[in-house]
Amino acid sequence: MAARLDRIDLKMLRLLQKNGRLSNAELADQVGVSPATCHRRTQALFDEGFVAGVRAMVAPRKVGKGTLVMVGVVLDRSTPESFASFEQAAAKLKCVLDCHLVAGDFDYFLKIRVGDMEDFNRIHGDQLIALPGVRQTRTFFVMKEVVDNAALEF
Amino acid sequence: MAARLDRIDLKMLRLLQKNGRLSNAELADQVGVSPATCHRRTQALFDEGFVAGVRAMVAPRKVGKGTLVMVGVVLDRSTPESFASFEQAAAKLKCVLDCHLVAGDFDYFLKIRVGDMEDFNRIHGDQLIALPGVRQTRTFFVMKEVVDNAALEF
DNA sequence: GGCAGCCATGGAAGAATCTTTCGTGAAATT
DNA sequence: AATTTCACGAAAGATTCTTCCATGGCTGCC
Structure with a gap:
């Protein structure tokens, strides 16, 4: 530190x-x-950048974003271009809260907020599998948010 | 909405x-x-609860929490008691930013911030696999944070 | 040990902001 | 059409912010 x-x-x-x-x-x-x-x-x-910003935490349920979904993504190819174009496109999606390149069985992990399952289904079909280079996605519906976006302890 | x-x-x-x-x-x-x-x-x-709070976003790297890890957890048993005790213990861990009960191949997904890989390795051994009822964990090291904790769009 | 330089601190004061009160006007209801 | 209700903006006292200045402690160097 x-x-x-x-x-x-x-x-x-x-x-x-x-x-x-x-x-x-x-x-x-x-x-x-x-x-x-x-x-x-x-x-x-x-x-000096210790505080990146100050943000009001809007209650998701109050603004119609009460459903949380984690999505693992595997890309077609593992080329730098493929990664770059996926990242660029994923970052533009309004529903994406997190998008992380990971090591393991997936290439990327997404954290997504939507209104409900029906909403997610539409977004999955329209936006997620339409992201460039996506071979497959694995969806993990969040059934209970035990801890969401806890404050950093240091 | x-x-x-x-x-x-x-x-x-x-x-x-x-x-x-x-x-x-x-x-x-x-x-x-x-x-x-x-x-x-x-x-x-x-x-009226539309704003859950206002929070200064502390830069993780600046306070020695620059490494992000996603962890999938599978429990021994799928009983309400097992879930409850896991959740209670996981919520107390300082490194846990997210802890979500999910549907799919895992029981829980954790989002964890640590200093570095060595730090994670220690925490994994000391704290994560020591959580009650954990059968196995699968670790996904984040190699690149494309989008982290984006603001909610509504 | 003593001295100069440096830096962070707290008091103080002008400037800006907040927070409440009050009266007005529009919209909905009867 | 009258009445109620509601949200709005102006205004003003109270609070807060922001900066300047002098003080005091600490460090490094005679």
């Missing part, structure tokens, strides 16, 4: 990860520094 | 999802309402 982070920086990162809307005054109070120092440190953490 | 959301609510959610630190004044300006109305609407979106 970057040794540039002292105890206060780590505490700030953990607090902001739990609640990105903490005001500077509250954060300063909780980590035990003045608002001025807190403001400078926070800005430094952002400037 | 909940029809309770009009065009302004949707725009606010999308903007806050991209930048959770948008000030109320900026948000109001971008969606074309007064700060007062924007404030009321934002608060309502939070109160």
